Amino acid sequence: MKTLKNIKYIGLIAIAIGFTSCNDESDYEEFLDVQPDSGVVLPTLTNGTVDFSKYVALGASFTSGYTDGALFKAAQENSFPNTLSKQFVKVNGNAITLPLMNDNIGGFVFGSTVVANPRLFFNGSGPQVLPATPTTDVTTSLAADGSIFTNVGIPGAKSTHIDFNGYASLNPYFGRIATSPTISMLEYAVAQNPTFFTLSEIGGNDVLGYATSGGDGSDPITPTATFDFVFTDMVNQLTAVCPNGVVTNVPYITDLPHFTTVPHNPLDPTNPSFGPQIPLLNSIFGALNPIFNAVDPARAIVFSETSASPVVIHDESLADISAIIIQQLNASPTFPGFIAQFGLPASAAPLVANLLGATYGQSRQATEADLLVLPSSSIIGTVNTANVAVLMGQGLPQALAGQFSVEGVSLPLADKWVVLPTEQAEIKTATDAYNATISSVANSKGLALVDLNAILSQASVMGVEFDDYNLATNLVTGGLVSLDGVHLTARGYALMANKFLEAIDATYGSNFVASGNVAKAEDFGVTYSPALQ
Incomplete structure (x- = not known):
């Protein structure tokens, strides 16, 4: 999975076309010299x-x-x-x-x-x-x-x-x-x-x-x-x-x-930095979704290849299922083979299970009920370098750490970027x-x-x-x-x-x-x- 480039989601270039004369100061001038004559006599101010x-x-x-x-x-x-x-x-x-x-x-x-x-x-x-x-x-x-x-x-x-x-x-x-x-x-x-x-x-x-x-x-x-x-x-x-x-x-x-202003579903499959990564992303979350579905189907993470997808967020109001994720992945006989696609040995399975549990224990995709703050538009799709450093400190290669640190995609958006319904x-x-x-x-x-x-x-x-x-x-x-x-x-x-x-x-x-x-x-x-x- 390639690291995503910064993705811009607010279509202000398009809406700027609608920023017409009714809102442009230079177009007020034609009205200022023409005072309407209504013929109505107004009362004296008191x-x-x-x-x-x-x-x-x-x-x-x-x-x-x-x-x-x-x-x-x-x-x-x-x-x-x-x-x-x-x-x-x-x-x-x-x-x-x-x-x-x-x-x-x-x-x-x-x-x-x-x-x-x-x-x-x-x-x-x-x-x-x-x-x-x-x-x-x-x-x-x-x-x-x-x-x-x-x-x-x-x-x-x-x-x-x-x-x-x-x-x-x-x-x-x-x-x-x-x-x-x-x-x-x-x-x-x-x-x-x-x-x-x-x-x-x-x-x-x-x-x-x-x-x-x-x-x-x-x-x-x-x-x-x-x-x-x-x-x-x-x-x-x-x-x-x-x-x-x-x-x-x-x-x-x-x-x-x-x-x-920032939509809950800004991930556009036609974006060349995101669309080609969708199959791999769905494969990665496919390893977690059976666990999510067993606990709470609303936590399942799936990116659409035909329509805009919601970002992945951290929801502090959810029960923390980190321990369940870690236990289920470590118990899965297919998990060592799953991590092999990232060039990791079977011996790294416990490490990866722990990292996935810590990352997705309180995660879900955003809904229309969630409000993303305006500055999040410049964060979504960027690589969180601090998280990269943490993952590298846990033993992941830099490239792989970067792939799992894309804001709102592989790394849930932090609480500060989202106003939850609660x-x-x-x-x-x-x-x-x-x-x-x-x-x-x-x-x-x-x-x-x-x-x-x-x-x-x-x-x-x-x-x-x-x-x-x-x-x-x-x-x-x-x-x-x-x-x-x-x-x-x-x-x-x-x-x-x-x-x-x-x-x-x-x-x-x-x-x-x-x-x-x-x-x-x-x-x-x-x-x-x-x-x-």
């Missing part, structure tokens, strides 16, 4: 019962305007708080102040070391990292001259970070604006004595880290009791100085393209619990509530109408979610701002929507040119 003179936005990456895998000036200027602020200044508000990055490259450097990558751009076939070096240093302090910023959106912040003293030393985005090493995000926001606030996507990162790491345990979900306490406390502290504001709930993050259930349970708390606290305080959960769910199924556009969650072509598969596009953030205005109108008696003082979809694009630096 602020209702809200004083917008000091608007403070507190939250995480969505609040900051993070998009395309980075934070940069143009994205910050298209953040939903900045778009809201432009409407607030039309009544009694002041413009929000943004902790702008140095440029439109994105990312951070520490000295000469890049510690956070530049933003992504669309290269015609898929997302690609901008070929530039970030200029913003992690040690940069924007507060040194006494500057205060009213957009306190900090990428990466979890609920437990919002009131964490010393968070500035852990997160350079907050470190740039913190007025002291020990001030918390919440203290910073409250100290500005806001007259109106938005508290957005609190709880999102509490489940997102678990999901993006495939639920491998490296970034656990924040316990519900902990979230309940910190969320209630932060709302109490905010409303003690500012009774009017908007909060959002948490969407089902597994509806995002980071988890829905892990999806954990994410949903936590999200529902967070949202129950958010709704309860918002109602008790008389705050407006934006249902991000319902908005994203609708977008993932049928799309959300925004003026003449239907925004969906498809990567690249959907228009709602940016190239990193998690954060929104500029147009997506504009839609989000309008949802905030709707909630403000409904709760506080303003009429932003009825008076036409809302964001217009055509004023916001969905991509940023690589030339923008």
Whole structure:
């Protein structure tokens, strides 16, 4: 069996053809000079019962305007708080102040070391990292001259970070604006004595880290009791100085393209690096399938020669049958002859049995219920060199070790690349619990509530109408979610701002929507040119 080359599974070259004028910034221009005349006289804008003179936005990456895998000036200027602020200044508000990055490259450097990558751009076939070096240093302090910023959106912040003293030393985005090493995000926001606030996507990162790491345990979900306490406390502290504001709930993050783009069955038999290997692969797994069938037929591994096949994954929720595999193979009189096809002597049978047991004790092929994270697209079909070294250390020749180390084919994909159904259930349970708390606290305080959960769910199924556009969650072509598969596009953030205005109108008696003082979809694009630096 030859070692597979890297296999690309996301057909972004094909779907780029569908990336038409409705999503291309250069094609908006023809509409900008022609204003429709509906003949309808709109009512005069009123602020209702809200004083917008000091608007403070507190939250995480969505609040900051993070998009395309980075934070940069143009994205910050298209953040939903900045778009809201432009409407607030039309009544009694002041413009929000943004902790702008140095440029439109994105990312951070520490000295000469890049510690956070530049933003992504669309290269015609898929997302690609901008070929530039970030200029913003992690040690940069924007507060040194006494500057205060009213957009306190900090990428990466979890609920437990919002009131964490010393968070500035852990997160350079907050470190740039913190007025002291020990001030918390919440203290910073409250100290500005806001007259109106938005508290957005609190709880999102509490489940997102678990999901993006495939639920491998490296970034656990924040316990519900902990979230309940910190969320209630932060709302109490905010409303003690500012009774009017908007909060959002948490969407089902597994509806995002980071988890829905890579198919469970990307192994194409027409791929010249994979197709010719199928008979040998099926012969190898043919030695294991009788064992799998006896324990659980769903574990059997078969690659199709006529249609796309699922990848092989490690499923930690399965009973570990390593010992059964080892016992059955060692007891089989035909197993020594089986390993002879790989040039191994009969005396190597116990070694190979042990290796196969350890590798496939909790393996199966993926199903539609499994979610492969977006970065797995660059891993599937590649050789895991670390596994090669392990197998060689056990006595296998390098070529044979390589053949049994192909990610998702002969080597099950590790837990970090797959969000299993059991892990999806954990994410949903936590999200529902967070949202129950958010709704309860918002109602008790008389705050407006934006249902991000319902908005994203609708977008993932049928799309959300925004003026003449239907925004969906498809990567690249959907228009709602940016190239990193998690954060929104500029147009997506504009839609989000309008949802905030709707909630403000409904709760506080303003009429932003009825008076036409809302964001217009055509004023916001969905991509940023690589030339923008």
